[in-house]
Structure formats: C-alpha cells, structure tokens
Amino acid sequence: MVQKTLQQAYQQAPWRKATRKGMLFLILALLFGLVIWISLTISVESAEAAIQINRLENEKEILQYRIATLNTEIAAGSSVQVMEERAKKLGFRPATRDEIVYMTVPAYPGRQTTLAVPPPPSSQEEPILIKTSYQQSLSDLLFQGLSQIEKIPRGAVP
Amino acid sequence: MNSEHSFIRYQITGALLTAVGLFAFIWMIRILSNPQAPELLQQGENYRIYEQTIYPVRGNIYDRWGNLLAGNLETYEVGADLRYVEDPETIATVLSTHLGLKYGDILETLKAYSTNIDEETPRYVRLANFVPAEQIALLEKEQERLEEESKKRRLRKGEIAPTLSGLQWSRTMARYYPEGSLASNVLGFYAYMQEEDARGYYGLEEKYNDLLTGTPMKVRWSLDPSLVPEVPNLPPGASLITTIDRNIQKMVEEKLDDAVKNTGSLSGTVIIMDPESGEILAMAVSPRFNPNEYWNIQNVFGEKMNVNRAIDTVYEPGSTFKPITMASAIDAGVVEPSTPFLDTGVYYIKGHAIRNWDRGAWGPQDMTGCLRYSLNVCMAWIADQMGTTRFYEYVNRFGFGHLTGIDLAGEVTQPYFTPGDTYWSDINLGTNSFGQAIAVTPLQMITALNALANHGKIVAPHVVKAIIQNNEKYEVSTQVISRPIKAETADTVSQMLAESVESESYKNAQVPGYRIAGKTGTAEVYDPIHGGYKDGVTNASFVGWGPVDDPRFIVYVWLEEPRSSPWGSMVAAPLFRDIVQGLVVLMDLPPDEVRWQIANH
Numbered sequence: 154m155v156q157k158t159l160q161q162a163y164q165q166a167p168w169r170k171a172t173r174k175g176m177l178f179l180i181l182a183l184l185f186g187l188v189i190w191i192s193l194t195i196s197v198e199s200a201e202a203a204i205q206i207n208r209l210e211n212e213k214e215i216l217q218y219r220i221a222t223l224n225t226e227i228a229a230g231s232s233v234q235v236m237e238e239r240a241k242k243l244g245f246r247p248a249t250r251d252e253i254v255y256m257t258v259p260a261y262p263g264r265q266t267t268l269a270v271p272p273p274p275s276s277q278e279e280p281i282l283i284k285t286s287y288q289q290s291l292s293d294l295l296f297q298g299l300s301q302i303e304k305i306p307r308g309a310v311p
Numbered sequence: 312m313n314s315e316h317s318f319i320r321y322q323i324t325g326a327l328l329t330a331v332g333l334f335a336f337i338w339m340i341r342i343l344s345n346p347q348a349p350e351l352l353q354q355g356e357n358y359r360i361y362e363q364t365i366y367p368v369r370g371n372i373y374d375r376w377g378n379l380l381a382g383n384l385e386t387y388e389v390g391a392d393l394r395y396v397e398d399p400e401t402i403a404t405v406l407s408t409h410l411g412l413k414y415g416d417i418l419e420t421l422k423a424y425s426t427n428i429d430e431e432t433p434r435y436v437r438l439a440n441f442v443p444a445e446q447i448a449l450l451e452k453e454q455e456r457l458e459e460e461s462k463k464r465r466l467r468k469g470e471i472a473p474t475l476s477g478l479q480w481s482r483t484m485a486r487y488y489p490e491g492s493l494a495s496n497v498l499g500f501y502a503y504m505q506e507e508d509a510r511g512y513y514g515l516e517e518k519y520n521d522l523l524t525g526t527p528m529k530v531r532w533s534l535d536p537s538l539v540p541e542v543p544n545l546p547p548g549a550s551l552i553t554t555i556d557r558n559i560q561k562m563v564e565e566k567l568d569d570a571v572k573n574t575g576s577l578s579g580t581v582i583i584m585d586p587e588s589g590e591i592l593a594m595a596v597s598p599r600f601n602p603n604e605y606w607n608i609q610n611v612f613g614e615k616m617n618v619n620r621a622i623d624t625v626y627e628p629g630s631t632f633k634p635i636t637m638a639s640a641i642d643a644g645v646v647e648p649s650t651p652f653l654d655t656g657v658y659y660i661k662g663h664a665i666r667n668w669d670r671g672a673w674g675p676q677d678m679t680g681c682l683r684y685s686l687n688v689c690m691a692w693i694a695d696q697m698g699t700t701r702f703y704e705y706v707n708r709f710g711f712g713h714l715t716g717i718d719l720a721g722e723v724t725q726p727y728f729t730p731g732d733t734y735w736s737d738i739n740l741g742t743n744s745f746g747q748a749i750a751v752t753p754l755q756m757i758t759a760l761n762a763l764a765n766h767g768k769i770v771a772p773h774v775v776k777a778i779i780q781n782n783e784k785y786e787v788s789t790q791v792i793s794r795p796i797k798a799e800t801a802d803t804v805s806q807m808l809a810e811s812v813e814s815e816s817y818k819n820a821q822v823p824g825y826r827i828a829g830k831t832g833t834a835e836v837y838d839p840i841h842g843g844y845k846d847g848v849t850n851a852s853f854v855g856w857g858p859v860d861d862p863r864f865i866v867y868v869w870l871e872e873p874r875s876s877p878w879g880s881m882v883a884a885p886l887f888r889d890i891v892q893g894l895v896v897l898m899d900l901p902p903d904e905v906r907w908q909i910a911n912h
Contacts, residue, residue, distance in 0.1 A: 218482055221368055221383045222444070228379035228489035233561045248896065250824065255901040257909050264899075266377045266552070 360531045367525035368484060370548035372498060372515055374557040375590075375776055381498055381516070381602075384487040387447045387480040390437040396421055396477030401457070405475060409449045410439050441485050441504065450480065492601045494560050496619035497553070497594050497774055499720065500602035512605075513618045515551060515774065517720035522549040522778065549780035554590035554773065559583060562893045563595040570886040571597045575874030576851075580620045581890060582757045586862040588789045589761075589770035591717075596620050622722040625750035626869070629834025630668075630685045630879065631852045632746025632756075634763055637682060638804045639705035640693045642796040648678045648807055658688040658695075661737035665691040668833065683811040685831065687745045694744035702740060703729045708795035709759040710769060711751060716792075717772045725750040746834060756854065757867040759795075763805050764828070764856040764865050766798040809859045819884035820855060822891045824902030829855030829887065831879035836872060848872050853883035857891065858903050866890055 163169065229235070342348060372381035389410065391402065399421035407414040420436055454475045461472035486501035499514030501523075511520040525548030563581050571579040583593040596619055600611040609616070617624045640646045656672030658665045667673065667687050673680070681689035694702050706712075712726045727749045728735035742748040754772060762769045771790040778785045808828035812820055820829050832852030835844040851873050856865035866887055873882045894900075901909065 215482070217368065218383075218385045218484065221484070222385040224371075224379065225382035225384050225487050225489060228382060229487070231378075232490045233493065233557055234491070237561075250892065250896060250902070253896065253901075255899075255905050255909065257912060264376065266375065 359535060360533050363530050363532060364527050365530055365543070365545055366527045367545045368547040369486065369501065370523040370525065370550040370779075372523075372551045372553060374494075374553055374555045374560075375592075376556065377552070378557050379489055380494060380553065380555070380557065381486065381488050381501070383484045385444050386441040386483050386485040387444065388437060388483050389439040389442050389447075389450070389478070389480045390435055391421060391477045392435050392479055393421070393477065394434055397471055398474045398476070401473040402475055402478050405450065405453050405478075406438060409446055409453065410442060412439055435479075440506075441483065442480070447480055450475075450478070454478075486602075488602045490557060491603065492599045493557065493564065494555055494594070495599050495602045496596045496621070497555060497591075497719065498602060499618070500600075500605035500608070502605060504606070511720075513721055514719050515553070518718055519549075519551060519775070522780070523551070524548050546781055549778050551775050552777040552779065552784075554585075554592065554776045555594070556592050556897070559894060559897050560593040560595060562897060563593045563890055564597070564599070566886060566889050566893065567595050567597045570870065570882070570889075573875065574851075574870055574882045576870040576872060576882075578617075578620055578871040579886075580624075580753050580867075580869040580871075581886075582621050582753055582867045583890070583894065584757055584761060584772060584865050584867075586761050586764040586856060586865045587770070589758075589772045590776065591772055591774050592864070594619070594621050594774070619719065619721060620869075620871075621753045622717060622719055623752070625723060625725045625752055626850050626871070627749065627834045627837060628746040628751050628756050628852055628869075629832040629850065630745055631760070631830050631832030631854045631867075632749070632751075633682060633685060633690050633744070634804055634808060634830050634854075635706070635709055635759060636690050636693055636702075636744045637678060637807070638763060638796050638800055639702065639709075640697055641678075641803060642800040643697055643701055643705070645696045645701075646678055646693060648803060650678050652676050652678070652681060652686075652689050652692060654681075654686055654688050656688065658691045658741070660691060660695055660741040663736075663738035663741065665738075665741040679807045679810055682807055682830065683814050683816060685745075687741075690744040691741035694740050699730050699740055702744070705795065706743070706749075708793060709762065710792065710795075711749065711755060711759065715752075715754055715758045715772050717754060718775050722754070723752065724755065746832065753852075753867050753869050756852075757865060760854050760867070761856075761865050762795055763801045763808070764862040765801070767794050767796045767801040768798075769793045769795060805856075805859055805862075812855070816880065817884065819880055820853060820888050822857070822888055822895070824904070825857050825891070825895060825900075826859045826903055827855050827857040827891065828859050829853060829884075831884055833877060833879040847877065849877040849879075851877070851879040851881075851883040853879055853887040855887050855891070858900075858906070860903075861906075863898060863900055864891070864894060866894070 345351075369383055371379055371383070374380055389406070396402065399418055402421060403414045403417040406412045406417050417438055420438065457473050457475060461474060464472055466472055484503070486503045488495070488498065488500075495514075497514050499512055499516035499518075501509065501511045501516050503509050511517045511523065516523065525546060528543055528545055530543060563583065567579045567581050570576070579595075579597040581593065581595045582591065584591055598611050600608045600618065608618070612618060637646075641648070653675050654667070654673040656667060656670070665687055668685060673684055673686055673688075676684070676686065676689065678689075680686075681693075697705075706727065712724060714722050714724050716722075727743070728739060739748050758769060758772050769792045771792050773787055773790075775787050777787060805828045808830055809826055811817060812827050812829045817829065817831070820827065820831070830853070832850075832854070834850045834852070836848045836850055837843075838845045849872065851870045853868045854866070856862045868883045868887050868890070870882050870886070876882050895902075900906075
C-alpha cells in the first residue's frame with residue numbers, strides 16, 4: 154500500500170510532469186527541425202542539380218556551335234580553291250587524258266560518299282529522364298487534385 | 312477534474328484547428344472555382360515561368376561526295392548592359408580598334424542611355440552583330456589586360472580604372488559558304504542578318520528553307536532554380552546532299568568564265584546532267600555572286616536579279632531545237648533518216664518564206680544532212696509534213712511550256728503559242744521547228760533533249776540526292792516523267808547527231824577518243840523594246856552527250872550574245888569540247904576503245 158502511494162506520488166510530482174512535457178516539446182521540436190532540414194537539403198540539392206543541368210546544357214550548346222564552326226572551317230580549309238593552290242605549290246598539275254592509264258580493279262566499288270553525318274539528334278520519342286513529380290513543388294502536389302476536380306465536367310465520371 | 316479540463320481544452324483546440332483547415336480547404340475550392348481563377352493562375356505562371364523559342368542549327372548542304380557547300384559559323388553579338396557600364400570611353404576605344412566601329416557612334420549610344428536611366432530606358436543596347444570569333448578573342452584579351460592593369464594600379468579617390476565592365480557578347484550563328492561563289496546559283500543564300508525573319512533566298516536555300524531550318528521549339532523555363540528544368544534536345548535542321556560534284560562544278564565555272572570573257576558574251580550558262588538519273592552534276596552560270604556577301608547581290612545582277620539563268624531566264628534556243636523536230640517526225644513516221652530532201656534555199660508555209668541560216672540552197676540532202684548542216688528550210692518542211700496538231704502535240708510531250716519541277720526555287724516557263732492563240736500565225740510552225748519564236752530555259756532544253764540520250768525517256772532533273780533528317784538518310788529516286796518518243800527513235804536521232812559531230816562542220820565540238828552526239832544552236836535575239844529581232848546579235852548554244860553507245864553525261868551550253876562570233880559552232884562548241892575533255896577525266900570515263908577493251912576483257 155505504502156509502495157503504491159509512493160509510486161503515485163512520484164508519478165504526480167510536478168518536476169516529473171514538467172520533464173515529461175519538456176521532453177515531448179523537445180521531441181516535437183526535433184521532428185520539426187528534421188523535417189525542415191530534410192526539406193531544405195532536398196531543395197538545395199535540386200537547385201544545385203538544376204544549375205548544374207543548365208550549365209551542362211549551355212556547355213553542350215557551345216560545343217555544338219563549336220563543332221559546326223570547326224566543320225565549316227575544315228571545309229573552308231579544304232575547299233577546291235585552297236586544295237588546288239596547295240597542290241600547285243607542291244608541284245602537282247592536272248593530268249591530261251593521254252597520261253591516264255585505265256585499269257580494272259576487281260570488286261572496287263567506285264568512289265564513295267565520305268560524309269561526316271551530323272551527330273545523332275534526339276528524337277521526339279526519346280524517354281523523358283526527369284519525372285514530372287520531381288518538378289512539382291509541395292503546393293503543386295497538394296493542390297493538383299483540386300485543380301483536377303475543377304476540370305472535370307459536371308456529370309462526368311472521373 | 313484537471314484531466315477532464317485538459318481533455319476539453321484539447322477538444323476545443325482540435326476542433327478549432329480542424330475548422331481552420333476545413334475553412335482553408337473550402338476557401339481554396341472557392342478560389343479555384345472562381346471564373347477569374349484560370350486567368351490569375353496564368354498570371355502567376357507568367358511570374359514564375361518564361362517562354363523562349365529555341366531555333367535549331369540550320370542544316371548543312373553537301374556536294375555528292377560529302378564536301379560541305381553551306382555550313383554554319385559561330386559569330387557573336389556585342390552589346391552593353393548599361394547598368395554596369397562605368398567607362399564608356401574605354402569601351403568605345405576598344406570596339407573601334409578591334410571591331411572597326413566608329414568611336415563617336417559608340418560613345419554617343421552609351422552616354423545617351425547612361426545619363427538618362429529610367430523605367431523605359433533599355434538595360435541593354437546592341438553595339439555590333441555577327442562579329443567573328445577571332446575578334447571576340449581580341450576583346451577577351453583586352454579585357455584581361457585591363458583587369459590585370461587595374462589590379463596593379465593604385466587609384467586616387469574618385470578615379471575609375473579603364474574597364475570594359477558592362478560590355479557583353481553572346482553567341483549567334485551565321486551562314487557560311489566555304490567554297491565562296493562556287494555553285495552559288497544552285498545554293499542561293501541564307502539572309503541570316505535578318506535575324507528573326509531570316510530565311511533562304513534562291514536555289515536550295517529557298518526551296519528547302521523549312522527543312523533546313525528545322526522545327527523551332529517553345530520552351531518554358533522556371534525562374535525557380537529548385538525546379539529542375541526539362542531541356543529539350545532540339546534536333547538540327549535537315550541536311551541536304553546534292554547531286555553536284557564540286558570538282559566538275561569548279562572546272563565548268565572556270566571554263567565558262569573564260570569563255571564569257573573571251574567571247575564578250577553578256578552571260579553564260581552550262582548544265583551537266585546524268586542522262587539516266589536526271590542528277591545535275593554541275594549547273595554553272597557566269598556572272599555569279601558570293602553568298603558570303605549576299606548583300607552585294609544586286610551589284611552583280613542589277614534590277615533583273617536573274618541569279619540562275621539555267622532556270623530563271625527564257626530565250627529562243629535556235630537550232631538546238633532541231634533534234635526535237637526531227638525526233639518527233641521520225642517517231643510519227645513522217646520521215647526516216649534516209650528520206651531525201653531537196654533544199655532550194657527557201658520553203659513557203661502559207662505564203663511565208665523560210666530561209667536557211669546562210670540564205671543558201673544546200674541541194675539534195677537526207678535527214679542526217681539536214682541536221683548536220685542545220686537547215687531551217689528542211690525543218691520547216693518536216694514540221695509542215697507533220698501538220699500543226701501533231702507537231703505541237705510532240706512539243707507538248709517533250710515538256711515545253713511546262714516547268715521541269717526541278718528542286719530549286721525560281722524556275723520559270725513561258726507558254727508557247729499554238730493554233731488558235733491570238734499571237735500564233737502560220738509562220739510559227741516553220742520558225743518553231745528550228746527553235747525560233749519559242750522561249751525556253753536551258754534546263755527545259757536539256758531535259759527535253761535528254762530523252763534522245765536516254766532511250767526516249769524524260770527523267771525529272773534534280774539537284775538533291777539525299778536528305779539527312781534525324782540521322783536518317785532519305786534517298787531521292789529517279790523519276791521518269793514521260794516517254795515522248797520510242798526508244799528506237801531516240802537511238803536513231805542520237806546516231807544521226809553523232810554522225811553530224813564526226814563531220815568537218817563540227818570539228819570544234821569533237822573530243823578525240825569519245826563518240827559524241829551533239830547539235831549547235833545559233834538563235835536570233837528578240838528585241839522587246841523595238842519588236843522584231845536585233846541585228847547581228849545572237850544566242851549561241853550547244854548540246855551534246857556521250858559516249859553515244861552508253862551516255863554518261865549530257866551537256867548544255869548557252870552563251871548570251873557573244874561578240875567574238877555569232878555562231879554556236881564557233882563559240883559554244885569549243886566550250887563544250889573543253890568542258891567534256893575535263894569532264895571525262897573527272898568522271899573517270901575512259902576513251903571508247905579502252906572502255907570496250909575493258910568490257911570485253
């Protein structure tokens with residue numbers, strides 16, 4: 154009986170109650186902090202990733218421009234006029250018909266097109282790498298349903 | 312008692328929170344169901360997102376072997392962000408030194424805006440556009456040098472170190488033609504300086520403008536960096552592989568330029584086509600423009616702007632039309648090669664006299680002789696024998712009066728008069744038979760005459776061999792447009808013309824080692840101002856194909872109003888010979904005997 158009374162008194166002690174409340178507040182505060190921290194971390198990481206993507210996209214564009222420019226510069230450097238002048242400087246001259254010897258080369262397919270085909274562009278069917286859900290904010294996610302409801306015509310079955 | 316109170320407090324707090332939540336939820340529904348909601352949402356979107364149109368890189372144009380004829384070059388737009396311009400004098404000095412801009416103009420622009428900044432003042436002004444990358448490299452060096460100097464220098468109070476702060480440059484693309492004026496009549500040009508309204512003009516650039524441009528895409532970018540942007544991978548515009556052989560084109564252009572200069576012609580045109588496929592191997596005109604400086608095009612062509620005379624200018628072809636008349640008559644069974652004809656020097660059609668080019672009488676001839684000596688009288692007789700209905704039916708079958716449908720912008724045609732038309736008279740039958748009073752383009756002529764080289768088939772002439780789109784290659788196939796005459800007729804006329812070329816009269820067109828079929832043309836030139844034909848002025852032409860037993864090329868030459876000699880055999884035939892001599896080397900075409908030896912081996 155005495156033990157029971159003591160136990161009850163211990164449980165009902167004011168400092169005991171205050172500690173319990175304090176602990177509860179601390180846990181809640183910690184949980185809240187954790188949520189904020191996770192949210193901030195995700196936001197920062199996604200922002201960083203977005204900036205990184207932008208930077209890479211810009212770099213890709215610059216490289217594409219550069220490739221196009223270099224190809225054009227190569228073409229300018231190997232244009233008929235330039236090649237002719239270079240050949241003349243090296244002591245070459247156009248062959249006359251009398252100097253040409255024709256011969257049969259078995260299985261020779263003839264002159265072929267040597268075309269540097271442009272780099273493969275993406276097609277419209279290319280899978281989208283970034284899911285739509287990754288582009289939504291929390292409010293988008295919460296109120297997306299509501300906006301959808303508005304769009305459903307009356308009497309329609311969703 | 313306390314726990315009871317606590318419980319009630321919790322209940323009240325819970326109820327209040329629920330009520331607030333519910334209220335917010337209902338309020339949100341109310342907002343979203345408001346008629347203004349979509350508009351307001353859109354406004355919100357506009358603050359959050361901006362739209363940008365991305366233009367793909369314009370497709371390239373290649374020759375048949377993959378050599379680049381039209382490509383793109385990185386250039387820059389140079390401008391100033393006025394918010395950050397501190398030293399307009401230095402900017403003006405640097406730009407005038409390295410870009411050749413006027414110092415005063417730049418300074419005026421920068422100061423005008425900088426001193427009066429308000430809401431409406433642009434934050435950015437463009438100072439130069441399409442600046443080459445090399446000049447931008449100089450600006451970068453200058454910028455680095457000034458930065459280094461300002462670090463070293465001790466500034467007095469209020470003093471500003473020379474700086475290019477506020478000066479910016481951004482990338483743009485310009486069209487570039489690495490071969491310069493080569494085949495510019497076929498390529499046309501892309502007016503990139505028109506920026507938003509840039510498009511292709513003339514030739515392939517205009518005809519295939521949409522394909523080369525590709526599909527611009529509107530992209531929505533979020534201003535919120537945490538939202539990962541989905542960047543579309545924009546495919547470049549389609550590229551074209553042409554049928555043009557740049558080496559043949561170069562050779563032809565050189566020889567044509569020389570011929571125009573040496574003969575004092577107003578202009579010159581040469582077309583080389585593969586008789587079987589209709590592929591244009593070369594299409595040269597003189598004069599030409601440089602598409603890299605397309606803004607000077609009017610200095611070359613003046614008001615008329617006949618950029619590609621092969622397709623955009625009609626003229627009376629003269630005697631190169633005679634093989635058409637002969638082929639029609641043989642095909643219709645009116646004559647055959649051995650049919651005799653007594654040339655008395657004049658033939659009357661309903662009272663109208665037709666005479667020969669030399670006003671002479673050539674006595675007894677057969678049909679081969681009529682072609683060899685290019686007898687107008689004989690041709691008029693043949694056309695008269697055929698009758699107007701049959702003659703014009705054949706002219707129509709050969710495609711005259713119709714566009715050839717070549718894949719180049721700017722092709723023209725001129726209808727010819729037929730019985731029943733106001734301007735047609737009986738003499739037209741006679742004059743039409745030898746290529747006068749009928750206007751054609753050189754391309755129409757080569758397309759029609761090609762039926763003789765190609766066993767009676769007219770094939771569609773074309774300049775594009777393949778299209779590369781989304782990394783897939785689409786080949787352009789040969790299209791047979793019509794069969795105006797029987798294969799035997801074509802082969803017969805081809806042999807007759809080969810015999811003509813072997814004669815002394817055609818020695819200027821002969822190419823040793825190769826059997827060629829051909830025909831000269833000397834046509835009087837119509838004077839649109841005074842009416843009638845100009846005195847002593849002609850258009851000289853030559854058409855020829857070979858080797859006759861297996862034609863691999865057909866060449867059409869037109870020299871406009873040559874001064875050195877009026878005759879096609881004297882000015883156009885030598886040019887044809889020179890071109891074919893170069894052509895057989897570039898096409899790896901052995902002389903006939905060697906070819907037969909190889910074939911029999």
